[in-house]
Amino acid sequence: MALLKNGAVSAPPGAPTAARALTSGDPFAAGGIAAExxxxxxxxxxxxxxxxxxNDLSATHEDAGGFYNYVKQFTAPNFWYTDGGVLSWIYxxxxxxWQGTYGFDACVAEYHSGxxxxxxxxVFWMPMGGTWGGTAWASSNDMRLGNEVARYLFFSTCLSLRIGDxxxxxxxxDAANLGLRMIFGFETTSVDSPNYGAYFFSKWNANGHKFGKAWLDASWDIDHHQAPSVVACGATQAEAQDRLFNEGAFNTAAASKNWWWWTWYDAAKSISPPRVELPGTPQTARFAPHRLSPARLSELAGHYGVRVGGGQAEPAMGPHGLVLGDxxxxxxxxxDHRGVREITFAETDGSGRDAPSAAEAVRIAQDAVETFGLADRVDLVADAVRHQYHAGGTPEEVAEPRVRETHVVFTQLVDGQPVVTPGLGEVRVAIDGSGTVTTIADATREVDRLTAGAPAAPPSTAGAGRDPSTVDEALDAPLQRLLRRLSAGGRVPAEVRAIPDSTTVGYAMRGDDGAPVARRTVEVDCGEGLAKRYVLEAPLR
Incomplete structure (x- = not known):
């Protein structure tokens, strides 16, 4: 195992203090686009x-708004079409x-949520908000994008960038691509969430400006059971791979599609027994406040060997957090703004070697947790493994998928119950093909105290207000609310299925508080061969 040990490291003489606020950066490459x-x-x-x-959706406008509101800080987008304004002519x-201004080949970066x-x-298909030219659908077969302006396509939809089957x-x-550099989408169905667009740029600002990693990590913080995917193109294999893993500024130059390379996270796979028993006496948790004093930051820097120059690392929180040692x-x-610490020790090995097996990765990750004392003040359990795969090739030949990194997830336990909020209450350790720990993300919070839950309201009628005895009973109320909302548009969903391994009981983190909940991700039939995922969550009292 190649593991960087903890210990203070001094910066070279005269080096500046490496504490910097993570402000909102302009994602567009210098030079801009042709004036005309x-x-x-x-x-x-x-x-x-x-x-x-x-069936209608409920979070796509806010999702797209996260993207729109971020980029408009620097340049006003050409358009934002919604609902009945989104028609097949755009694609x-x-x-x-159209008019050199409107449509999915009129802008360098295009974002669609639906x-x-x-x-x-x-063939990828998207239903439109209305009918134009006799159709209410657009498909990848109908698109020819990149021969004018488009270089980056974001499809915040289900099944837009499939790898399997x-x-x-x-x-x-391939037929639709006439100059695209990157496409972002999903291998699986995806959760109806308002956060993809906003989370993408938050991750991009924090990770050293890498588009591909930002898209994958944004999805992880929304739900652990979906599979986000990204593809990049280039004249050579090396160019496509470099773009996929390192591109971080929108560029107006067309890319060759001689070579394609793609990467994706698989859905997290549990390695510990599921926790689906309702607690006998639910308690609420109060977490200790974040400490980001100069002394605490210097302590963190020394612990992980981060160079901060002379003196203490002064806090410099920006809207996306701060960075040390950049x-x-x-x-x-x-x-980040939630207090999540992410330490990057090394770039991922690019030699093509597969990352270690799940069992070996867990062993390496446990050594890392012990080395850095990550379980000294919180209870952790090795809970899940996810893989970052990559593959690619040419239209004539495609390489088999390889494991680029294996990520071991240690979930924080509170009073014996796991934290169930995605991206919080966990430690993630990434291991590459050389066995090196490349990244550790520590999203745990120390527990300050536990208190008895708020008493349930007295029943209004005889027999009402009975506490649920099973997880299914607890989750029935949010499921029925979801179905009523989806049916309000006139169509009743024909099928609802639980996503495997997604049912759990534990603590939802909300600010400094943790509330006991039951949680499950479900996939709902939405008609016309469409489906969407939703997260059900029920408070336990």
Missing amino acids: RGANRYGVCSIEDFPPGI GEQYDD HGTMDGNG GNSPIRTW GQGGPRLTV
Whole structure:
């Protein structure tokens, strides 16, 4: 195992103190776009209100708004079409650069949030907000993007960038791609969440400006059971791989599609027994407040060997947190606005070696947890493993998937129950093909105290107010609320299925408080071959 040990490291003489606020950076490359094109940097579409026969969504406008509101700090997007304004002409070759301003080939980076699916022939389909030209759908077969302006496509939809079951980004997007650099999407169905767009830029600001990693990590903080995916193109294998793993500024130059390379996180796989028993006497938790004093930051820096220059590391919190050791030739530490600490020790090994097996990765990760004392003040259990895969090739030949990194997740226990909020109350250890611990993310919080839960309200009628005796009973109320909301548009979902390994009982983190809940991710039939995932959560009292 190659593991960087803790211990203070001094910066070279004269080096500046390496504490910097993570402010909102402009994601566009210097130089901009040709003057005759105007701004033409961003275009956004989102649909919540769908035609009859398709269940509506509830979070796509806020999702797209997270992307829109971030980029408009620097450049006003060309357009944001919503609901009935999102029509098939936007995506078809004839009008996708209408008036040099409107459409999915009129801007460098385009973001779409809505429903999506993929058929058995690898064709991606999106229902529109209304009918235009006799159709209420757009498909990847109809698109020819990149021969005008588009370089980056974000599809915040289900099944937009499939890898498995005989699919590949080349199969779906080769004909449509006439100059694209990167496409962002999902291998699986995805959760209806308002946070993808905003989380993407928050992760990008914190990770040293890497688009691919930001998209994957944003999805992880929304739900652990979906599989986000990213593909990049280039003239050579090396160019496509470098773009996939390192590109971090929107660029106007067209990319060759000789080579494609893609990466994805698989759904987290449990390695510990599920916790689905309701607690006898639920308690609420109060977590200790974050401490980000100069002394605490210097302590963290010394603990992980982060170079901070002379003196103490002064707090410099920005809207996305702060960073220590950036560009100093050693480990890099970020602290986000939630207090999550992420330490990058090394770049991922790019030699092509597979990351270790799950069992070996758990052993290496446990050594890292012990070395850095991550379980000294909190209770942790090795709970899940996820893999970052990568693969790629040309239209003639595609390489088999390889494991780029294995990530071991240690979940924090509070009074014997796990924290169940995605991205919080956990330690994640990433191990690459050389067996090196490349990154540790510590999202744990020390527990200050536990108190008895708030008493339930007295029943209003005889027999009412009975406490649930099983997880299914506890989750029935939020499920029924979801179904009533989805049915309000006139269509009753025909099927609801629980996502495997997603049912759990534990603590939801809300600020400094932890509340006992039952939680489950479900996939709901939405009509016309579409589906969407939703998170059910029920308080336990």
